[in-house]
Amino acid sequence: MRKLTMAEALREALVEEMSRDPRVFLIGEDLRAGVPFGVTKGLADQFGEDRVLDTPISEAAIIGASLGAAITGMRPVADMHFADFVTCAMDEVVNQIAKVRYMFGGQVDAPLVLRMPTGNVKGAAAHHSQSLEAWFTHTPGLRVVFPSTPADAKGLLKTCIRSLDPVLFFEHKRLYKMTGEVPEEEVLIPLGKAGVKREGSDVTVVGTGWMVHQALEAADRLALEGVEVEVVDPRCLAPFDKATVFGSVSKRNRVVVVEEAVKTGAFGAQIAAWLAEELFDALDAPIQRVAAKDVPMPFSPPMEGFVIPGVDDVIAAVRRVL
Amino acid sequence: MHIADASVGVLGANGVVAGGLTVAVGVGLSIKQRKTGQVCLCFFGDGAANRGPFHEALNLAVIWRLPVIFLCENNGWASSTPHQYACAVPDVAARAAGYGLPGVVVDGMDALEVYAAVRQAAERARAGGGPAFIEAKVVRWQGHYEGDPQGYRDRAEVADGKARDAIARLRSTLLAQSILTTEHVAEIERAADAEIDTAVAFGESSPLPRPEEALEDLYARGS
Numbered sequence: 184m185r186k187l188t189m190a191e192a193l194r195e196a197l198v199e200e201m202s203r204d205p206r207v208f209l210i211g212e213d214l215r216a217g218v219p220f221g222v223t224k225g226l227a228d229q230f231g232e233d234r235v236l237d238t239p240i241s242e243a244a245i246i247g248a249s250l251g252a253a254i255t256g257m258r259p260v261a262d263m264h265f266a267d268f269v270t271c272a273m274d275e276v277v278n279q280i281a282k283v284r285y286m287f288g289g290q291v292d293a294p295l296v297l298r299m300p301t302g303n304v305k306g307a308a309a310h311h312s313q314s315l316e317a318w319f320t321h322t323p324g325l326r327v328v329f330p331s332t333p334a335d336a337k338g339l340l341k342t343c344i345r346s347l348d349p350v351l352f353f354e355h356k357r358l359y360k361m362t363g364e365v366p367e368e369e370v371l372i373p374l375g376k377a378g379v380k381r382e383g384s385d386v387t388v389v390g391t392g393w394m395v396h397q398a399l400e401a402a403d404r405l406a407l408e409g410v411e412v413e414v415v416d417p418r419c420l421a422p423f424d425k426a427t428v429f430g431s432v433s434k435r436n437r438v439v440v441v442e443e444a445v446k447t448g449a450f451g452a453q454i455a456a457w458l459a460e461e462l463f464d465a466l467d468a469p470i471q472r473v474a475a476k477d478v479p480m481p482f483s484p485p486m487e488g489f490v491i492p493g494v495d496d497v498i499a500a501v502r503r504v505l
Numbered sequence: 506m507h508i509a510d511a512s513v514g515v516l517g518a519n520g521v522v523a524g525g526l527t528v529a530v531g532v533g534l535s536i537k538q539r540k541t542g543q544v545c546l547c548f549f550g551d552g553a554a555n556r557g558p559f560h561e562a563l564n565l566a567v568i569w570r571l572p573v574i575f576l577c578e579n580n581g582w583a584s585s586t587p588h589q590y591a592c593a594v595p596d597v598a599a600r601a602a603g604y605g606l607p608g609v610v611v612d613g614m615d616a617l618e619v620y621a622a623v624r625q626a627a628e629r630a631r632a633g634g635g636p637a638f639i640e641a642k643v644v645r646w647q648g649h650y651e652g653d654p655q656g657y658r659d660r661a662e663v664a665d666g667k668a669r670d671a672i673a674r675l676r677s678t679l680l681a682q683s684i685l686t687t688e689h690v691a692e693i694e695r696a697a698d699a700e701i702d703t704a705v706a707f708g709e710s711s712p713l714p715r716p717e718e719a720l721e722d723l724y725a726r727g728s
Contacts, residue, residue, distance in 0.1 A: 238563060239568070241561040241565055242526055242561075243557060243562075244527045244530060244558065244561035244565045247526070247527020247558060248527050248528070248531030248565065250527075250531055251529060251531020251532040251533070251535060252531040252532070252538070254511075254516060254528075254531075254532075255532070255535040255536070255539075256535060257535045257538055259531075275527060279519075284722055286507055286509075287507075288722055289721070290511040291516075328723075346728065347725035348724045377530045387651070426522055
């Protein structure tokens with residue numbers, strides 16, 4: 184099977200959906216040039232500048248306008264540039280987009296996607312490195328999607344563009360250049376379906392984004408000691424696939440939840456709460472969590488390395504539950 | 506509480522002051538993309554002119570030449586905060602110049618003056634002329650919220666507002682110009698009262714929703 188980077192896979196999804204549906208358009212900063220991550224490069228040439236709209240630095244207007252277009256029949260895919268900048272438009276996301284269907288009794292759909300380049304890339308510091316998924320899983324009315332592979336990214340972005348609900352689509356910045364197998368044929372991955380990335384009999388590690396790959400590396404190292412780790416990637420945080428995650432934990436009886444977000448109030452805390460409330464009898468050890476330290480992202484390399492979780496943290500957490 | 510009727514193009518009231526301006530820009534964009542020849546009319550108050558999204562929405566509507574009419578109802582008060590205190594300029598319309606737009610000030614209590622200004626703006630927008638900014642000066646009668654005693658306001662200002670009732674003025678004008686007779690006026694008012702009475706009776710006699718309905722309409726059906 185051919186291999187694509189996640190950026191290439193996302194671009195393919197956009198090309199396919201824009202070709203299929205003339206209502207789909209892109210809106211955001213630097214989309215025509217396709218900088219800095221390259222996902223939208225070449226799309227203005229292919230589809231015309233009317234469908235690839237470059238904006239001023241106006242997050243509230245980008246997101247608010249995406250809502251206005253979506254409720255009147257269009258399908259915008261907005262690019263937040265860095266997920267951190269969604270903070271400049273929280274009213275538009277939380278009060279306007281998330282609530283428009285509910286407040287008006289189902290009169291309108293809000294079929295829009297906010298693409299959110301997220302997470303740590305070394306040296307990007309406090310305003311360009313955050314993992315804010317938990318803010319949006321905590322906002323009823325939104326879908327929150329977070330793929331960890333090129334194939335998952337493509338299959339999920341296509342589904343999200345066709346959805347009638349608003350989606351925050353998190354793309355981990357470190358994964359844009361990561362390669363993976365992507366089927367040639369069209370694949371639409373449904374929302375609310377987790378992916379088991381590695382089967383293993385001893386412990387379940389539930390991970391998202393970049394941490395899925397840290398978990399897989401930890402699993403390879405632990406296998407040398409005879410410990411078999413099952414890695415489950417929810418892929419969607421809202422809706423969340425309890426069946427697959429619970430199914431795994433019911434069989435392995437030990438679970439570690441790993442994520443890159445700061446630990447307190449991260450979405451993994453919600454996963455842990457669900458497990459404790461609904462699957463307590465299946466657990467042979469307390470739930471363990473791996474996450475970033477509760478501070479803004481430092482710039483200085485040794486400080487940054489101290490804050491973000493890594494393979495060693497996952498291994499240590501697995502050892503604590505065994 | 507915040508009403509919408511998408512079937513007639515009323516895309517919703519907003520609980521966030523200035524929350525609708527950026528949405529209106531998106532509607533204008535959508536109109537242009539779908540080539541429907543429509544115009545989006547966006548209402549907001551003087552308080553909204555001091556929020557960030559006002560700036561972003563106007564700027565974007567201008568650079569993209571969108572068919573949006575920004576209509577500011579300036580009643581001089583944002584809750585209990587006077588416009589003279591809160592705004593760096595006496596007329597909100599003065600800000601339009603900052604976006605390359607002519608800012609039009611009208612007497613918002615004169616229906617015909619408002620009609621003329623909006624009509625001109627709509628025709629220009631439909632012809633591809635881009636957005637417009639209209640500031641309608643009005644006087645607020647009631648308090649910001651139901652039950653607001655308005656102790657912070659001068660009673661004479663409220664009385665003046667009531668004396669300049671836009672509906673009464675329009676009625677007088679139409680009668681004076683023999684466009685309507687007193688019989689016409691009585692019939693219009695009777696029909697309007699009847700429609701309201703019917704709606705109130707319907708509302709009061711309707712059952713309350715089932716509590717579980719609170720869980721509906723969060724996502725699209727079947728999703």
